Amino acid sequence: MAFPIGETDRLLSTTRSVRRRLDLEREVPEELLLDCIDLAEQAPTGGNQTSRRWLVIRDPDTKAALADLYREAGGDWIVENAERIAGTGHRNERTLDSGAHLARNLQHVPAIVLVTIYGEHDGSGRPGLFDSVIQAAWSFCLALRSRGLGSAWTTLHLGAADRVADLLDLPEGVTQIVLLPVAWTIGDDFRPAPRRPAREITWFDRWGRTTQRPAEGPVVHADGPGVTVEVDVKAPPTDVWPYISDIQLPARFSDEFQGAEWLSDTPEVGATFLGRNQNENLGDWEVTCHVAGYEENRVFAWNAGDAEDPSAQWRFELIPLAGSTRLRFSMVLGPGPSGLTAVIDAMPDKEAKIIANRQKHQAANMRRTIEGIRDLVEGRT
Known part of the structure; x- marks a missing residue:
């Protein structure tokens, strides 16, 4: 049976990185996160090996420590520059303001999902790690969107990857790919972004x-x-x-x-x-x-x-x-x-x-x- 093209296209074209419109007060059920991960795991993976691992962070103290590392890795820079250009009409004003909001409030997001994979990139240029993870992580974002939740794709934490690994007890040989703060969205009126035809x-x-x-x-x-x-x-x-x-x-x-x-x-x-x-x-x-x-x-x-x-x-x-x-x-x-x-x-x-x-x-x-x-x-x- 064919999918309804209109709804499929709406999902694909309106799944945005959401920062300011994440509901920081409403809890996200664990089963809902697992349902979205189950769907994301249907994405293709190199050699059909199930090497992706998903780390869900909900503990308040751990989220606070992770948020501190996020700010040290670059979040503070975003906040400072957002404040510097506020009200100037700079082309990056809205983007920086949105990023600054996330940097200030990452610890308050109901759940933070770290997407990882077993293995380390060898620098050879051959397919390996990222091509087995990115499509799954984006499928996770699509699954969230279809259920009324949102996320923001961020890799800023990788500037402090070693300390993030220590905080979260990641073993050697596991590579962090993307960090996804997850929450219900405030409203559902997301629109396609301007893009070149x-x-x-x-x-x-x-x-x-x-x-x-x-x-x-x-x-x-x-x-x-x-x-x-x-x-x-x-x-x-x-x-x-x-x-x-x-x-x-x-x-x-x-x-x-x-x-x-x-x-x-x-x-x-x-x-x-x-x-x-x-x-x-x-x-x-x-x-x-x-x-x-x-x-x-x-x-x-x-x-x-x-x-x-x-x-x-x-x-x-x-x-x-x-x-x-x-x-x-x-x-x-x-x-x-x-x-x-x-x-x-x-x-x-x-x-x-x-x-x-x-x-x-x-x-x-x-x-x-x-x-x-x-x-x-x-x-x-």
């Missing part, structure tokens, strides 16, 4: 290759084939922005793009610039580009050729991370005509190969560009 983070057949529409068989021009490359830059977005908004800069790194000049006085949405290109298969050409996105320190995007029916769509994006910025550079071919479509029209039986070769060539130039920008920002060159 699957098409923006899913590649097809080769790293970084995308499509705008479902491809039935080999990717063709009508599918909206594209490329996305990314690199992390050790600098804030304000330091990276001048480089991605410099329309001449990519010519330093690309063997196809030769340079550009602004046609408009002010760079903004709707402004235009002229780009020059050279390719041994496609020849030399100039193209008018129309700015489609211009958000300082975040997005610079343009459409080549016709603004509404472009020959290609290009986009730089800056994504703030902790201590760095992810520089994302993406390109989509079409949907409008171009020199590439002329080649396809001349050899329609080779369209898939032509598209794949174009994606490969663009990916190489785009990666050189973002890595070149990273090196300039970080002072490597």
